[in-house]
Amino acid sequence: MNGYKKYFLVVLSAIFSISVCAKSVVIVDEIKNNDGSAWMVEKNDKGYYVKYTNARGKEYGNSTIVSSDLEESNLLLDTASIGIVSLVMNYPRDAYIFNFSSGNIPHLISACKRITLPSADQQQVVALLILCSKDNVTRNMILSSADANKLFSSENLILNGSVKTLIGNDRAFLFDENKKNKKNNPYLIKGDVVEIIGYENSMLKVKYNSKTKSDVAWINFIDVL
Structure with a gap:
């Protein structure tokens, strides 16, 4: 009898644990494709889990690509185009966008x-600076192996399009x-207009107007924030 009670309690405990775990999982967003494949972002007590199930039922997942401190309302899945899904994470100043095939x-x-900067154009409130992972970094990477820290490491990013902004x-x-100070240590001041035309290891290549001509130089990334 005692053995039966112990067995009953073990089974009951297991059922209760499964029930609690099931209730703790929240589906933040999902996209179902016409071929039967599906994307889903789940959240549990440990953080977020991005899951893709292909048309054959095989599952791929990633539990590290989304930071656990991100609010659910700032995370979404979007159909970028046919066969491509975007995972978007919005922060107060930055947005991280991953595009995956389905x-x-x-x-x-x-x-x-995508980084929000002050705009040099009076008709625009903000300017958007976009930095993307280099092709040799994203090549052969899939959902399961996507590493945000590696993808967005400063040495692995390149500028996607030029943008005009202000020195901050x-x-x-x-x-x-050569990333060395120019002769006589020239500098720009707060409010000066620059056009960002390049990026390398947390430094920006900018075009600016001097007193007599247009010139090009490198500045620190923090100078426009």
């Missing part, structure tokens, strides 16, 4: 970081092509 294997197509620091010192 085929047999969910290949990572691109990973970009009181002084932004100018560097040459």
